[in-house]
Amino acid sequence: MTAPSLETLTHRLLEAAKKSGADAADAMAVDGTAVSVDVRGGKLEQAERAEGVEIGLRVLIGKRQAVVSASDLSPRTIADMAERAVAMAREAPEDATLGLADPADLARDWDLGALELCDETPDPSPEALQDDARRAEAAALAVAGVTQADSASASYSRRRIHLAATNGFSGGYARTSRAISAVAISGTGLKMERDWAAESRTFQADLPDAAGIGRLAGERAVARSGARKPKTGAYPVIYDERVASGLVGHVLAAINGSAIVRGASWLRDAMGDEILPSGLSIIEDPARPRISASRPFDGEGLAPRRRAIVDKGVLTGWTLDLGTARKLGQSSTASAVRGPGSAPAPGVSNIALTQGERSLDELLAEMGTGLLVTSLIGASINPTTGDYSRGASGFWIEGGQIAYPVNECTLAGNLRDMMRRITPANDARGHLSYVVPSLLVEGLMLAGE
Known part of the structure; x- marks a missing residue:
């Protein structure tokens, strides 16, 4: 017997939800296969294959909601899911900002071919x-x-x-x-x-x-052979391209609508302020072809669009799904992400920071003496104040050249100050979902020897 299509499964879930008394509902069905192989000493150490289908249902009763999920696709399970979700929603607390998107705002006529999200060549053996x-x-x-x-x-x-x-x-x-x-x-x-x-x-x-x-x-x-602790003191630091996206990630977390609604963000009062050097922008573009995070619609069916989160240094907006947008009296940025077992929440995709004009080697020469960070471990970051502390390893730089590898050091600063003092290189890799070059940050505190 042929398994029902994912589209069929979602519509069966919606029909069951309405039959069980839901005022509104959305449903998600996901299937996939994943194969991974590990080798050690030239021999196969481990091989894993996972495959399956998961279905999820969110129901709304007035201004209350509940989410349920399952991996059993039988009609009985779908009916039970709907009944359970409706019963849970009736007991859930009210939230005046709950609700599906207005039909007039829904994504339509997207071009999957232009996005090139799926390779149609045969799966590798x-x-x-x-x-x-x-x-x-x-x-x-x-x-x-x-x-x-x-x-x-x-x-x-x-x-x-x-x-x-x-x-x-x-x-x-x-x-x-x-x-x-x-x-x-x-x-x-x-x-x-x-x-x-x-x-x-x-x-x-x-x-x-x-x-x-x-x-x-x-x-x-x-x-990295022979790594040792660097000197303690205030020094310029270059975050290598491999780890520089983490700094931008801290900005993105701080402008996430969920953090803004809670007031737990070091950028909560920074709308319209210059939070980066004046020549730098952070652009989100969910429609970049062949990129892992591209998408034709968000988790609430809205059409994502290219936007400047930071425009020439100035913070222009939050990252919002429908719920956080309503709480803040704004409009969704079509940024909802979700899984079958979770309600929508704000999230970004395909971020790019303005690249600089100099290479990493030129930034090292400009820095003179300081630390090139290639690896970060642990994190102690206060989301409300932006106070920053992370373990790091990399290379000590003297005279603009690598002097020796370093490990077991700690970087400390404040993200608001750090981001205002970044200088980008021109070495970002364009195939990544976060296109962020190496970044020079002035005046961090290093704890080493």
């Missing part, structure tokens, strides 16, 4: 993934100074989603991803250092060669 992982490991081990490969992995996933609601919305899409990663170790005993490299692409043909990924992991691990 487990043997092909194993070969990727094996070649990545071999290349890492071939780097002089590498003592072992901690792990080498390859994976592939194909996922489909369909969303429907009683306001008339119905839409779905599929996305794919193929990835390779390697972790290499240099040194032995207490002098071991590790580093990694990884690449992921929507289309298999775009994925770099496995050997190059493994070799880069090995070279990075060897470069």
Whole structure:
């Protein structure tokens, strides 16, 4: 017997919700397959395959809501889900901002072909993934100074989603991803250092060669050999492109509508203020082709649009779904994200920070003496004040050149001050969902020796 389509499942859920007494409802169905292969010592260490379908239903009774989900697709389960959700909603607290999107605002006529979210070439075989992982490991081990490969992995996933609601919305899409990663170790005993490299692409043909990924992991691990603590004091810091997106991520978390509604944001009073240097913008563009976070509609059926979250240094808006927008007396930015078992919440996709004109090497030369951060661990960040403290490792810079690798140090500052003093390089990778270059930040406190 052929399984029902995801679209059919969502409409069955909506019909069951209305039959059970829901005033309004939306439903999501997701299916997918994922295969991952790990290699160690040139031999298969682990192989996993996961596949399945999950369905979710959100019902609204007046200004009350409830969400339920299941992985059983039988008519009895769908009916039980609807009855349970309606019973839960009747007992839930009222929230005057609950409600589906106005039908006039719904996304229509999107072009999935232009988004290129799904690679239609055949799925790779487990043997092909194993070969990727094996070649990545071999290349890492071939780097002089590498003592072992901690792990080498390859994976592939194909996922489909369909969303429907009683306001008339119905839409779905599929996305794919193929990835390779390697972790290499240099040194032995207490002098071991590790580093990694990884690449992921929507289309298999775009994925770099496995050997190059493994070799880069090995070279990075060897470069960290002999790491020691840096000097304590106030120094300029460059966040390498690998970790620089985390700084922008702190800004995005602070302008998320959920944080603004709670008043738990260090940017809660900064609308219209200059929070970045005047020449820098943060742009969200959910329609970039072949990018993992692109989407034709948000979790409430609205059409995402390109927007300047920060325009030439000035904060222009929050990230809002329908609920947070109503709480703040504003309009949704079509930023709702959700899963089958969760209600919509605000979230961003496809972020780009304005790139600078100088290379990373030129920024290092400008910095003179300071720290190049390539890895961050732990976090102590006060979301209300922006006070920032993180463990870091990387390289000590003297005379604009790498002097020696460093580890076991702590960076401290305040995000509001830090973001006003950033200088971007020009090395951001365009295939990532967060396109953020290396960033020079002046005057951080380093705790080392």
